[in-house]
Amino acid sequence: MDAERHAHARPLLSLVVPFYNESAVIEAFFNAIVPVLCGIPDIDYEIVCVNDGSTDATLDKLLAACQADFRVRVIDLSRNFGKEAALTAGIDEAEGAAVIPFDADLQDPPEVIPKLVAQWRCGYDVVLAKRAERRTDTYAKRGTAALFYRVHNAISDITIPDNAGDFRLMSRQVVESLKQLPENRRFMKGLFAWVGFRTAEVEYVRSPRIGGKTKFSGWKLWNLALEGLTSFSTLPLRVWTYIGGLTAGFAICYAAYLIIRTWVRGVDVPGYASLITAVLFLGGVQLIGIGVIGEYVGRIYMESKRRPVYIVRDTYRLGRR
Structure with missing residues (x-):
């Protein structure tokens, strides 16, 4: 009887969202994301929120959301470890058959998530959300991003898809493979590409931030680029x-x-x-x-x-x- 009930259980989708001083967007985030997740047929979901050492009211608002909805979980880190570490923490804690890393600023439209799930149900282990264009980025950021992907893919054995960030769907098998990687200095886009698996792509148009400001300065982006170049090539x-x-x-x-x-x-x-x-x-x-x-x-x-x-x-x- 238990086996039969498990066979008919709805799969669980885990949305992993790092938060660092994002109190200004939390209410809008849940208002936008919950209806989309509820609208995906024949699936249950959880939202794994990782508080990455925020110094504003982010944790309080996340706890309020957690008390209002049993599908919201909050992982509170002891300090600010950075987005790559917060993303790792969320992926480690996620329990779903499919896991989607997602940003709290809603630049990645929630409406893309059902498209990712549809491709996953077609048998793909990884479904990339790929930007069709980068109009919301400055000219300098577009140019440096294109240069980074060109240089990285030229010198590394691992190819990182252009214009694809952390936003993607990964099956449980992919997630368990990621959890086996032991390195401390983590460049997640490179690790996502390194594990491989059967991959599909869904194109979308990115939106401007709904509030707050980016936590990635030019210096942090430069250090992240160095991390990527030295992590996967000698x-x-x-x-x-x-x-x-x-x-x-x-x-x-x-x-x-x-x-x-x-x-x-x-x-x-x-x-x-x-x-x-x-x-x-x-x-x-x-x-x-x-x-x-x-x-x-x-x-x-x-x-x-x-x-x-x-x-x-x-x-x-x-x-x-």
Whole structure:
């Protein structure tokens, strides 16, 4: 009887949403997302809200939503660990047969979710929500994003789809595969691509933020890009072998030229300007190489500590804490 009831049970869909100082959008978020999830036929859902160390009223509003709806769960982290860690915490806690990472700012339209579920029901393990265009981004952000995807996919064995963020549907098998990955420094878009599985795409148009402001400054985006490039490729290290070889080859050729010129024309006084230029150029090249090596050594150092990706202060759900 239990097996028969389980066979006819409606699948559970988990929506994983990181929150960091998003008190201004929480009410609008639930007003927009709940009707869409309720409208998906033959499916149950839960909303896993991860409070990533917010300093405003975010936690209080999330707890109010949790008390009003048993399908809302709140994971309260002990401090701000960053979006990648908060996303990891939500995915670890999600119980659904399918899991969808989602942003609280509603730039990703909730109306796309039923389309993702429809493709999942067709047998796909991963359904990407891919932006048809990026009009809501600044020109600089569009250009740097395109450059990042082009460079990353050129130097890495893992291809990250262009214009696809964290918004996607993943089956339980994909989620369990992600949970096996042990690294502390996590670049989630790369990890999503690394696990593979059968993938479909759904295109959509992104909307402006409904409130608040983005938590990703230009500096944070730059660091995230470095994280992505160094997480899935060693080419930045390997390329310095070729740079060193070319520089040494050029030096040998130039030395041979000087010897021949001295034989033919005699000895002349070398120029200070050319000498100092060569010294500064080679010094700069060496420092860049050391910086690239340092980036990888730093990653090794952080990973060797084996610290947890996040720490949960408390979890909340209706009638239980």
